[in-house]
Amino acid sequence: MQKISKIVILILFLIGGTLFLFNNFINNYNNEIEKTQYKIDGIEFAQKIQKFILKIQKLRGYSQFDQFSVDDAGYKSILNSVELIKADAKKDIQDIRALKELYPSLYDGGYDYVIDDVKLIMDSSSEDKIVMYQKYTYAIEELKEKAYYLGFKSKLLLEADGDKYFFVEIMLKHLPNLIEVIGKIRAKTSKAILDESADNELLYTIKNNCLLCEEHIKLIYKTINEIHDDVEKTRLLSQLENISSETQKMQEYVKNTVLLHDAKIEALEFFKISTNVIDKMFILYSINAEFLNQKLNKKLDELKKTKLYGTIIGAFVVLLIFITIASMVRSYMLYAKSEKKIKNNLTSIINLKNDLEKCKTIEEIASSSLYFFANKFGVIQGAIYIFDEENNKLYLASSYATNKMKPIVELGEGIIGEVGVQKKIIHTDLNDDKKIKFRMEAITAEPSNICTIPLISYDKIFGVLQLGFLKKHENIHNEDFAYFIDMIIGFLRDAKYLDTNKEYIELIDKYVITSKTNKKGIITEVSDAFTKISGYSKKEIIGKSHSIVAHPDTPKELYKNMWEIILSGKIYKGEIKNLNKSGAEYWIETTITPKTDKYSNILGFSAIIRDITDKKRIEEYSITDALTGLYNRRFFDTNFNKEYKISKRDNKNLVLLIIDIDYFKQYNDYYGHQKGDEILKLVSLSMKSLFKRANDYVYRLGGEEFGISFYTNDKESALKRAESLRKNIEHLKIEHASSEISGYLSISIGISFIPKECAMEVNEIYNITDKALYRAKNKGRNRVEEASISL
Known part of the structure; x- marks a missing residue:
């Protein structure tokens, strides 16, 4: 009413x-x-x-x-x-x-x-x-x-x-x-x-x-x-x-x-x-x-x-309203007839959803689903199989009122395996000869009809449901039954995904080096693999900056460039040398990705890291001098040519220094070769301490001859750096009794200021710089001599 x-x-x-x-x-x-x-x-x-x-x-x-x-x-x-x-x-x-x-x-x-x-x-x-x-x-x-x-x-x-x-x-x-x-x-x-x-x-x-x-x-x-x-x-x-x-x-x-x-x-x-x-x-x-x-x-x-x-139009609308009213009355009559059915189905949907939400595992969800079918549709026996994509087999998740179900079914094997292949429902009517008795407590039931149903998720086989009925049941073909099936598949898929995802996360944490930071670079999360390579425990490193593992040799320009890229919302990828807790250096290749909200505001950063220490060591052995640790002549031949091309591309001025230790042969003869090797190391260390910018390269070209390349804004700045190097070696006060110009070790330097407009070949530049070195020697040594570069 x-x-x-x-x-x-x-x-x-x-x-x-x-x-x-x-x-x-x-x-x-x-x-x-x-x-x-x-x-x-x-x-x-x-x-x-x-x-x-x-x-x-x-x-x-x-x-x-x-x-x-x-x-x-x-x-x-x-x-x-x-x-x-x-x-x-x-x-x-x-x-x-x-x-x-x-x-x-x-x-x-x-x-x-x-x-x-x-x-x-x-x-x-x-x-x-x-x-x-x-x-x-x-x-x-x-x-x-x-x-x-x-x-x-x-x-x-x-x-x-x-x-x-x-x-x-x-x-x-x-x-x-x-x-x-x-x-x-x-x-x-x-x-x-x-x-x-x-x-x-x-x-x-x-x-x-x-x-x-x-x-x-x-x-x-x-x-x-x-x-x-x-x-x-x-x-x-x-x-x-x-x-x-x-x-x-x-x-x-x-x-x-x-x-x-x-x-x-x-x-x-x-x-x-x-x-x-x-x-x-x-x-x-x-x-x-x-x-x-x-x-x-x-x-x-x-x-x-x-x-x-x-x-x-108004008259037409009034007519339409009366037609609509008639339709509404008719719809109400139909609704009144099906209201009870809708209420029952809605109650069943809510109850099924509430029951499945309480389940945590695939087995619990499958068991609860079979129990629901038994209560709702009079199913007297049933089973649910889940498909495993890795080995293409169906595994029994749960069964109801039967203990004769195979735990593993091959695709194409029997009715269940065939349904997994065909992805179609198969009805099996059991005559008196084929009837199977199922004992449930003190009652023996005989199914007359078995319905085997494929569980489809995103057009792929997810599993198979088999239900046994006392008589043929037509409800499995209506929309309500399909909705129940879809809900059960959804819960089973989520549970399967969580199981798989949990295993995947554990593998990532164990074997993949990852870290997360907030917008200021403070570490908020690291994987177990990160703690192994860095030597720090999660407790020690979370809340700290990545500078805790930074190597002092890493140029500041590298970090500046990295922050400019990631703060602009772009992905940074590069190679970085770090120090672990024990002080041992290691190399990583890192890919840093900004995490943003829906308005593109940066919330933090996540990094995926690869250990490339062995690779870098092999590279270093091939391009460094074993005695001094400086880059060798082979690296100079390739790298200086590359730097020369970069200077052209980026409109930079390049500088080349060729350096020779004055009277080094006499030093060896007087003090011995072991002492001479120590001097080469000291001079190399001094050069590296003065030339440590991002694009500064120090080479040992052979014997007591060295090379240095770097970028500069003007010639005066280049000459000043060369002169600082000469004075720095002299101020080391290394005794050299057999030197003809000083009582201490000294160097001679040939310098070439190579402006960005220069069109000379690399070999020409090297030869001109080498000649400037010999002029420095001929003019009394312990001096800097400038080469003349033509444009």
Whole structure:
């Protein structure tokens, strides 16, 4: 009953919501249609007011004439024109009053008040010219203000849609203002011509109105140019050009006649010229209003069509809702029938999930799964096998109510092995001859049907499930049974993965050298293999920096380069020499990978390390001198050529020193070869202590001859380092009694500064440097002699 109530509420909600939305849609479009109709009505209303204003403006102009200022024929013509205008104006008054019935929302009592004033002015004939001008002007301003306010009442001035906005601005604001300014110029200038004089105030008024006329025309030009419709814009601009030309001519008459007194024109003639300009302006006003009217009528038609379409769609939606309601009722009926089954299955799913989550091993999961099948589907016996990819065999994970299952089954062996190969369900019906009795406590059960099911994970065989039923069971083919199977496979796969992963992690920890650090390089985790190679226990090394195993010979530039790479988020790979806890050196090849969050922020670093000590020792033996530990001549021949090419590629200056111990043969003869070998070691050690930068190389080229190569910024720096080496050897104060230049051991040096622009061959550079060494010897030894390198 409660569910039926909910459905009824839902149905009512759907119907009510639809009707509410449909009602809002209709109301919105009705409001838009009403607003658009108001705007169209406002255009017609404004046009009638503007036509009436034109007649009042003309009467104001004629009020400045009298029978003494013009001839009889002219005055008679004026009187006839005034009578005709008044007659038309009175008809307009009736038409305007009739608008009260047509447009009650736009008409207000203010119109009656202004119209009554105009009637009184038209009926009076004995007023002074100035007074008449002022009364007419006041009435005109009142009507203009009413017409502009009409723009708000009709929503015209709230129009913000494209061209319509600019048409409204021209019709209600710019053109009425321009027409009024021209009307004032007409009346004031006519008066000045009639009086044949003008005071300063009148002259100022006329000048000011001429300037206003130009400003209003510019504003109209600017507004018309904003219109997007080229046809409408072109027509309006063409009319405005004609008006502008006529206005300029009219202003020329004003300037020459009233302001400069250079030309004469009759007042009545000027009146006609200016009236002609105003009439053309009203034509522009009418064209503009027609364009606006067309656009609003088009919009009105579109709104009505959209409303009609919306009504049709709304009716269709209502029909669709009723269809949906009918479908919902039908669905509810079906749901009511299957609700019990869904509840049971959902309960079974939850119970199975809860039971399997408590299991930790494959055996426990398999046993719990078989027990579930026994309770849920009446299975009287069953078994689960797991496939081992390494040896392509199926291993018994657990069995239920039977002890005759083979522990290991080959693929293709029997029904279970065949299912593992075919990946298809096999049903086996047991007749009386084939029936097997299974004893469960004191009950003996005989399965009549055995179903062997492949357990598939990611399209691969994961295992095999075999179930025995008392009778053929169709539930194994429905979606619920498949869901149970998928859940069991998921738990079995996770357990298998954890077992495998645990073994894998243990192997990695034992045999793979790994370490983890935080962002600052502090060690947070190391493998057992790391502790073996470093000699430090995990307790001793975790919380320390990797500098604990750093070798003092490793250049600082190597670590600087490494940190620049990994802090930029890139992977660093390189060879590093370290010291273990006992002080023995070892070499590693390390690959350091930054660990980042999802925003690419670096959290720390992990390193996989390979012991390359033996490899490096073999390399060192092949490229080092056995006595001194310096690089040998063979390494020099290959490495110096490589360094020379690097200097070209990286635009660096390379330096080569060739060094010879002065009178070393005599030293050997005097002190013995054993003492000579010791001296070679001391000199080598001194060279290595001075030249230990990342790209400094010290070689023993043979006997007592040595070579050094390094990079430098300039020649002065290179000469300074060479001289420091010479002095350092001399300051060792090694006694050399058989030396002819000093009582102590000394060296001679030939130096070549090889600028990055150098194009010489390596052999040439070596020979030139060697010659510089011999010059040092010939010039007295214990000195540095510079070679001349050509570019």
